[in-house]
Amino acid sequence: xxxxxxxxxxxxxxxxxxxxxxxxxxxxxxxxxxxxxxxxxxxxxxxxxxxxxxxxxxxxxxxxxxxxxxxxxxxxxxxxxxxxxxxxxxxxxxxxxxxxxxxxxxxxxxxxxxxxxxxxxxxxxxxxxxxxxxxxxxxxxxxxxxxxxxxxxxxxxxxxxxxxxxxxxxxxxxxxxxxxxxxxxxxxxxxxxxxxxxxxxxxxxxxxxxxxxxxxxxxxxxxxxxxxxxxxxxxxxxxxxxxxxxxxxxxxxxxxxxxxxxxxxxxxxxxxxxxxxxxxxxxxxxxxxxxxxxxxxxxxxxxxxxxxxxxxxxxxxxxxxxxxxxxxxxxxxxxxxxxxxxxxxxxxxxxxxxxxxxxxxxxxxxxxxxxxxxxxxxxxxxxxxxxxxxxxxxxxxxxxxxxxxxxxxxxxxxxxxxxxxxxxxxxxxxxxxxxxxxxxxxxxxxxx
Ligand SMILES: O=C1O[C@H]([C@@H](O)CO)C(O)=C1O
Numbered sequence: 001x002x003x004x005x006x007x008x009x010x011x012x013x014x015x016x017x018x019x020x021x022x023x024x025x026x027x028x029x030x031x032x033x034x035x036x037x038x039x040x041x042x043x044x045x046x047x048x049x050x051x052x053x054x055x056x057x058x059x060x061x062x063x064x065x066x067x068x069x070x071x072x073x074x075x076x077x078x079x080x081x082x083x084x085x086x087x088x089x090x091x092x093x094x095x096x097x098x099x100x101x102x103x104x105x106x107x108x109x110x111x112x113x114x115x116x117x118x119x120x121x122x123x124x125x126x127x128x129x130x131x132x133x134x135x136x137x138x139x140x141x142x143x144x145x146x147x148x149x150x151x152x153x154x155x156x157x158x159x160x161x162x163x164x165x166x167x168x169x170x171x172x173x174x175x176x177x178x179x180x181x182x183x184x185x186x187x188x189x190x191x192x193x194x195x196x197x198x199x200x201x202x203x204x205x206x207x208x209x210x211x212x213x214x215x216x217x218x219x220x221x222x223x224x225x226x227x228x229x230x231x232x233x234x235x236x237x238x239x240x241x242x243x244x245x246x247x248x249x250x251x252x253x254x255x256x257x258x259x260x261x262x263x264x265x266x267x268x269x270x271x272x273x274x275x276x277x278x279x280x281x282x283x284x285x286x287x288x289x290x291x292x293x294x295x296x297x298x299x300x301x302x303x304x305x306x307x308x309x310x311x312x313x314x315x316x317x318x319x320x321x322x323x324x325x326x327x328x329x330x331x332x333x334x335x336x337x338x339x340x341x342x343x344x345x346x347x348x349x350x351x352x353x354x355x356x357x358x359x360x361x362x363x364x365x366x367x368x369x370x371x372x373x374x375x376x377x378x379x380x381x382x383x384x385x386x387x388x389x390x391x392x393x394x395x396x397x398x399x400x401x402x403x404x405x406x407x408x409x410x411x412x413x414x415x416x417x418x419x420x421x422x423x424x425x426x427x428x429x430x431x432x433x434x435x436x437x438x439x440x441x442x443x444x445x446x447x448x
Contacts, residue, residue: 001117001187001407001410002041003056003073003406004037004044004145004406004407006066008034009117010032010111010113010155012111013137014092017395019209022139022227023109023131023133023142023159023174024228025107027106027108027109028108028111029109029111029413030065030110030111030112030143031064031098031108031110031111031112031113031116031123032066032149033064033114033115033174033186033355034062034115035059035062035063035116035117035118036059036060036061036063037056037059037117038307039056042149043096044407047276048057048256048407049410051255052254052256053234055256055407056118056407058118058119058180059118060179060255061183061186062116062147062176062183062184062185062186062385064172064174065098067096067098068095069187069225071084071085071094072084072086072087072088073085073086073184074089074097074189074205075187075200075205076275078239079204084184092339097187097188097189098188098199099189100172100189100191101197102162103193103381104194105161105163106161106162107159107160108136108159109157109160109344110130110157110159110160111155111157111304112150112155112156113150114154114155115152116433117150117152117405117406118179118405119176119177119183120150120152120176120178120217120340120342120380121151121174121175122147122148122149122174122208123147123173123208124173124175124188124208125192125230126170126171126172126173126201126203127165127168127170127171127203127208128160128164128190128274129146130145130159131143131144131146131158131159131160131161131258132145132157132223132344133158134155134156135154135155135156135224135374135376136154136349136376136377137155137349137377138349138375138376139184139226139227139231139232139373140224140225142227143223143224143233143371143444145220146204147208147209147220148431149220151340151342152343152378153344153377153404154342154404156378162190162192166192166195167194167195168192169190169191169195169199169200170190170201170400171187171189171190171203171204172187172190173185173186173205173206173208176208176211176239176342177208177209177211178212178213180211180212180341183209185205185208189201190278192256194386200290207410217340217380218355221355221380222355222407224294224352224374225369225372226351226372226375228372229416233349233392235353235370235371236322236392238322239323239324240321240323240325241321241322241323241324242324242326242327243291243292243315243326244292244328244360245260245328246260246261246293246299246328246393247259247260247327247328247330247381247403247413248303248308248330248332248334249303249333249335250262250264250307250335251306251308252307255379256310257411257412258403258411258413260412260414261289261290261292262290263289263290263308263309263310263412264309264311265310265402265414265416266310266311266312266412268284268312268435269435270284270434270435270437271284271340271348271434271435271437272284272314272416272418273421273431274427274431274432275435276398276418276421276435278437279422280436280437284313285311286313286314288315288316289311289312289314289315289415293328299330299359300330300331300358300384301331302333302335303330303331303333306333308318310417313416314398314416314417315415315416315418316419317417318393318419319394319396319419319420320394321389321392321393321419322390322392322393323387323390323391323393323417324348324388324389324390325390325401326387326388327341327379327386327389327390328360328381328386329374329381329385330384331384340381340383341405341413342379342380343378343379343380343387343402344377344378344402345377345378345389345391345399345400345401346377346399346400347399348392348393348395348399349375349391350377350389350390351373351375351389351391352373352376352379353368353373353388353390354368354373355381355385356385356386356388357386358384358385358386360386360388361388367370368384368388369415373390394419394420395420396419396420396422396424397417397418397419397420397421398417398421399416399418400416401414401417402414422441
């Protein structure tokens with residue numbers, strides 16, 4: 001839950017010297033978006049770990065570059081019908097918005113990343129279309145959009161042409177998708193420098209698509225295709241191993257958990273890297289986590305037997321093998337509820353081969369995009385649907401694969417992959433200093 005508390009930032013990786021990007025822009029901005037609760041992270045964590053669970057509920061505010069407003073709105077009085085009063089801002093307050101000052105008739109690259117604890121967001125910019133060109137650090141076939149869905153853990157670049165009436169300013173807004181929102185839109189201003197930044201736009205902020213308009217979200221996801229470019233590997237046409245991961249909300253002795261194939265991840269106190277490298281079998285569960293779930297499981301209904309177990313087992317992947325992961329969504333504990341989960345993989349990018357409805361079957365393979373699937377490290381599962389991913393296990397190490405919603409990870413929604421651990425060149429001492437590896441290696445002269 002440390003990210004929820006504000007432990008995040010963005011890192012921008014430039015193209016190597018002498019290399020060119022496959023698009024042009026005059027200047028760039030970064031928008032790092034997040035959500036914010038007024039209760040402390042400690043309070044939230046204690047609630048999640050209580051019996052019965054106390055859910056964190058929806059955020060009090062959304063933040064753009066760490067800034068948000070509460071109890072007032074940047075767009076209140078001006079357009080009538082607001083329950084908030086207009087924020088009174090001089091520009092020097094900590095909560096004053098980060099404004100994008102632009103020149104007319106230029107192209108700007110806006111790098112957008114979401115570190116939300118919970119919220120799925122939708123970005124729109126009044127009167128302007130965006131050209132989406134990159135996702136999670138890999139180029140896309142450019143496509144134009146009026147609004148962009150961004151899930152926690154994802155990043156995008158869009159190109160924005162400042163070709164609109166330069167005597168006006170325009171709203172930039174982020175609104176909540178996928179969960180019934182109780183949080184006002186995050187707002188800031190696209191300021192054509194020909195105006196004062198405090199001049200309010202003529203029209204109210206763009207309306208966020210309805211939170212449960214999943215057809216809108218799916219249409220957006222399905223537009224995302226990899227650019228044919230030397231920096232992006234072509235998808236493997238076959239796989240060596242397919243792991244099917246059922247996502248369920250469960251109970252354990254009255255505690256609420258999220259589980260994968262009925263195992264809720266409980267991280268061991270000894271970091272995996274050292275315990276796998278040095279064969280410390282007591283450090284974590286040696287049982288193989290399940291490859292699949294029972295065929296009769298009805299993903300459209302709450303679990304018949306909601307009892308789960310916790311576990312810390314590892315999916316040991318053949319070094320350089322091609323692994324398919326089918327993420328299977330299901331009904332949560334409450335009837336007619338199935339939620340969005342953005343899954344994030346460490347250490348790799350994967351090809352997003354496709355999305356589908358209901359329970360995945362072998363014949364769904366026919367729908368895979370094996371031509372130009374996007375190459376990313378985060379992919380969402382939609383309610384009651386499946387998402388198919390493929391990656392090559394070519395990065396020696398131990399890698400988390402988890403729902404990027406912080407409270408869901410806290411409640412066990414993740415798995416662990418490992419490959420080629422014997423090929424990790426050198427494990428730093430700091431990675432061995434806890435738990436059983438600490439006891440074994442950090443004694444006497446090894447200390448300090
Ligand atoms: O993990 C979750 O718990 C709540 C709800 O299911 C129980 O209050 C919710 O919306 C989640 O995403």
